[in-house]
Amino acid sequence: MQVSIPEDKVNNAFGQALNHLDLCLVTLARTQFPTPGPSGGHHIFYERDAVDLIHAYDIIGDHRRAARMIDHYLLHGVNQETSGMVLWLLGKHWALTGDRDWLAHILPDVERRMAWLIRTWIASRGANDGLLPETEIADNELAIGHFVSYHLYALSGAKAAVALAQAARAGDLAAAWQEFAAAFEQAVMARLEKLVAKTDGVITPTFEGFDARQLTFTASWMDPPQTYTFAGAYGKTGGCDWHNIAAAFPTAVLPADHPWITSSVDRWRHTYVEGVFPYPRDRRYDWIHNYNTLNLSGTFLRRGDWAEALRDLYGVLLHTTAAHASAEVADAAARRDMNCTPHNWFSAKLVRHIRDLLLYEGDDLG
DSSP: OOOOOSOHHHHHHHHHHHHHHHGGGSOOOSSBOOTTOTBTTBOBOOHHHHHHHHHHHHHTTOHHHHHHHHHHHTSSOOOTTTHHHHHHHHHHHHHHHOOHHHHHHHHHHHHHHHHHHHHHHHHHTTTTTTSOOOEEOTTTTOSEEOBHHHHHHHHHHHHHHHHHHHHTTOHHHHHHHHHHHHHHHHHHHHHHHHHHHHTTTOOOSBTTGGGOBOOEEEETTSSSOEEEEOOBTTBTTTOOOSGGGGTTTTTOSSOTTOHHHHHHHHHHHTTOBTTBOBOOGGGOTTEEOHHHHHHHHHHHHHTTOHHHHHHHHHHHHHTSOTTSOOOSOEETTTTEEOSOSSBHHHHHHHHHHHHHHHOOOSSOOO
16 A cells, blocks of 8 residues: 655655554564564563554555465463554454454464453452553553553454454344443443543543552663653553553544543543653653553544644654654654654554544544
């Protein structure tokens, strides 16, 4: 797929993003990538990155390559962070291709992921007020609590699994998964309602709102190891916005015009720095994050806020290199990239956003 509009920067950035994605195909080892790998300097492959990388190939019509990457990169470990994301991707691939041979091949992995998700939720919901277990990660949300993002993708992924089972004419599986999805959705929506009631309508990184536990993290690979205690966008205990901003896009758990999305978008938009969403680790609002911006850009597009969606495009392009690559994080005050250029999660999200700006069908089949 090529883009040709009267704007060289957009054309070149789109083409180079596809080139950066192809770096991920240098090796098809199950978990290892060569430098620069999927995330610039990261040598370990993350499933959460993979979902968007592979989906980018799907939405430009390269379904054969997407299916190949699914087989090599995603059909292994099951965990709370990414199982819902992978199910979401599998549902999208089926919706775009209708490939029944692939569906029969993939259904056992869907079964495995759904069995894990259902078992985990049943075991945890009593002690966690209807939620999956508390978690922490020394990245992304920068907090200890019940991550909103994991629940958004788990719900969206469960609904995708239902659609896959129905398409495979696996009626018993579809019925069981639909029962789980309905119960899980009821629990998640009830907790979201409690959350926004105490945050003035803002969907925060954790269901604890402004009261998540502060994260202390030791970078064991440093010599000597360094220990950090992080504050985020909401003070010492609120964490940093991450895929909590994905409630409307791409998970579609809430419609883009939902009041909770409107109040959240109002808050998020006012934190922008130089046209880009910040990642204010330790309250450093001059740390900016190109690819996290693009989840919010997709929400603007689906709200019909085309001017805001276009504004975001130029905000992120402004912070790319002369070769159209993006770092993971940039220090706006110091005028330098912090790490990982090219960061191919950005490349995948940029491909999706430019494609949607030019050709959005009005639904999210893809």
